[in-house]
Amino acid sequence: MGCCDAKGLMPLEQALTKLQSAVTNVCEAISLPLSQALGFALAQDIQSPINVPSFNNSAMDGYALNQADLLDATASNPLSLKMIGKSFAGAPYSGELPTACCIRIMTGAVMPNCADTVVMQERVQATGELITFTQTPKLADNVRLAAEDLQQGQTVLKAGHKLTPRDIPLIASLGIAEISVFRKLKVAVISSGDELKNLGEALSEGDIYDSNRYSIIALLSRLNVEVIDFGIIKDDLPLIRAAVKSADKQADVVITSGGVSVGEADYIKEVLTELGEIGFWKLAIKPGKPFAFGKLPNSIFFGLPGNPVSAMVTLYQLAVPTMATMAGLNAKPAIRFNAIATDKLRKSAGRTDFQRANYSVNAKGQLVVSTTGSQGSGVFSSMSQSNCFIVLEQDRGNVEVGETVTIEPYNALMD
Template structure:
């Protein structure tokens, strides 16, 4: 059995990064991982322009004490420009986004002036360069605006479009094969047999994987039969970059995933000193990474979140990101065995005068409600046996709440 930290380290060390780059339409790149840095090919905005509807003037024509009348020489809607410099005593009617003419160094909002046909009276108190957006104010030509490894979000796609790009290079999405095992596990939609459970693990993991942005190869629900498990893992090893199975990795008579994996591939480690999640396996099956997760729903999700998800992000080419960790006072009391890292399902109360965290209640590895109510995992180190009210604890925020 290895420690939690060693398990995470080994997995990440063994995780390859996608080396296949695809070119996708910007409009179809949401959630994909950027494969190369993006540099601004021109200034954005590409010209000095008005930040509001009003009147473009020369600041040196204005009087700090008195209103000044100016002659209106042009009307500039967005997209139009004046090709001659603004002369002394002149002003232009200008709309938001229209390029300001040469010599214009102040835009006065339309609601602040008195205007009549051909003339505008500008009050005192205007500031030089007021209400002008300068070329390159958003992005300067030649500067890096998006880095390799960034997951493209809605704003990123708009940014790419503002640079005139219609396609973007991204890393290929990994294919992740997913299966559940167990003779006592059944699909939802049919009456539940006594002593059986519905296959909640595959539903939760499929949703988590889809949200992460990988391609899911659903291998279904596989009975605890050596031939069936061999067939499923063989298919996964041939078609996927990673395989996730749930159940069958403990030491029972019908826990067949581990021996089949040993026969078909390689076991890197089995059993981790963590609770929940002790019975888990990690290995290789052909070119695919293999993650054997516990069958208990909470243990399955905790291991996925803490170990599998981090590995898949690396495989996807995503830039490394620190885990969202904070330190908070604990409310309650918890006893535990030393020698293993515990991860309690917790609820952080951000709205309290002083934020704190408490457990979500009973912490059994099969109690899915404890995970559904949690917005954090409370991390208790291996050497700690007692957690008391007021103790400072490390909290890992969950992204599903």
């Protein structure tokens, strides 16, 4: 069965394309101290204002010399040089290095003029100022050359890059104290429904705890966005209208869960249609077929399915990449691998299936994957116990033990 046979269901790739083409970066550039910039997206390229390193320096504790002075040194014909000074980090040796002389040098210290090589201290014999070498070192051995890492004016990080703990010391090594980044995206989260109860409240017959809002906010907290939690709004048209209007004024993105199934009587749909341009999509994915996307007067809207796993899958696969674009981040495709299925997997052709699973490496060094069990869209334990999705193609049917499948390990947002 091809995607066109799925009777009105939109393939995931098409949905992603439509989402990405419908949004742009909405976050203004701000200036932040480097110490506060972790997790933000760069608003401008960072170019190195200096050479790194800015001078030739030693990579070892040892002795700096001119390699030509030791061209004939061997174990049977050791050569000795006179040590005439020392070079420490922050306290370099001054002056040029005369012929047949060397200096004591520490790691990171400036190489003296006319010295081109460093011999580590473990490979010499020192007798007072007389340093004996039993072999000829390679030219420039143990020397870090100026601009060996970065050249002045070189682009170090590009605009749109999300700053990681690996990037902060790199920028600090350039002496840059403040950088231009995009402000945090503001995301409002709304739960609606008379059946929803806050944690700690007693449940009456037919009631459920509002778990979706917790899962949505938990994942959003990993995105370095500003979350505006509107809590639970009862099924009351004026209350829902007021909440959506308020969220639209305060946030760049408004997210709700539930109330987006076709034919479902829900005030959320009525308010969204009244206030904005909203499309209710049926996606060719499982879990997560019902999905809503559109524009309110001041914000973008995502309507996630009500089932907990469906809400998480559509948030992770669709809303998160779109919000990354809105926050000025460069899009990065999901990392996927092939693995061997250790369980039989049930699958009907027609929708791309994101089954929750655990991958590992077996005794033969092969990447294998096993299901977490029940794959119902309301079984959130399947998410909690997993470390990846098994991504079963839209046209694929059941999978037998030993077949190769595609897995998508959870990234830092989910792991």
